[in-house]
Amino acid sequence: MTSRAVRMTHSSEIPEEISGLRMTRQRQEIYRILIENRDHPTANEVFMLAKDALPNLSLATVYNCLEALVQHGIIRQVNFERESSRYCANLREHGHFHDAATGEIHDVDFKPGTDFSKFLNLPPGAVVEDIEITLRGKISTN
Amino acid sequence: MTSRAVRMTHSSEIPEEISGLRMTRQRQEIYRILIENRDHPTANEVFMLAKDALPNLSLATVYNCLEALVQHGIIRQVNFERESSRYCANLREHGHFHDAATGEIHDVDFKPGTDFSKFLNLPPGAVVEDIEITLRGKISTN
């Protein structure tokens, strides 16, 4: 009873393979870190978090793994301004709110059934494949 | 009869000063290029376009000028993925549509009166200062 996309291993919660991508120890660990760590870490932050499980991991490998996971639609890459890329295991369609005061990034879900392109004057013939919504502001605590 | 924000020079269409920023020859030229050139050029593209009017302009100056213009709200900086920053003299609130096939970037106006934050589940207390909408797709010609 192996599902089409995912094959489970006996020893771990993370499958051996996800949507055609072989889940090596490095990829598993990096994916696990992103699942447990929802604050949109950078490649370097992932690298540091992974180091104690995989002491001789290299940063290049972190980049390779993140790239592979992104390419296979397993995680998302998030860019804000010209800062380092951040990575995110939340695959729901969502935007990001950047708290200018703390630097924190919060996921922002779209209210169900919202079609943003309805509110935009798109160029004629435009077919939208992807929409990215990023908000900047602060969180007032009063 | 000098207006508060803008003082005109006799020889050019571009004011000597805009919202408190002294418009030097370099800043004028760079601003002029962005007004005439609505395809969101990069700093380097601006540099090349400005070279014949200002032969000994340096790229660092282009970056300085663009930064000054952005800081004073005279132009906008636009980032897409991890590509070079692009610059844009269109100050209307708008998003960007990236044609994946041609690489072109089209401005996308918001339909009047649209409040996008109404369709987002923002974190409690969030005060939105800025919203950025970027679409990716292609333009079908049939």
Added chain:
DNA sequence: ATCGGAATTGGAATAATTCTTGATATTGTT
């Protein structure tokens, strides 16, 4: 005309990411 602060220049420095290469590991095939 002079003085001081701002702007410009050119080159060096930085930082994130990508590339390269050789070593290892994994898979499919016999």
Added chain:
DNA sequence: AACAATATCAAGAATTATTCCAATTCCGAT
């Protein structure tokens, strides 16, 4: 199980956009 083919990994070099820095140069106010 052995082998070849392929994929992955590690380490460091290379790249690219951007920023920094120090030395002029420019401009406006006195």
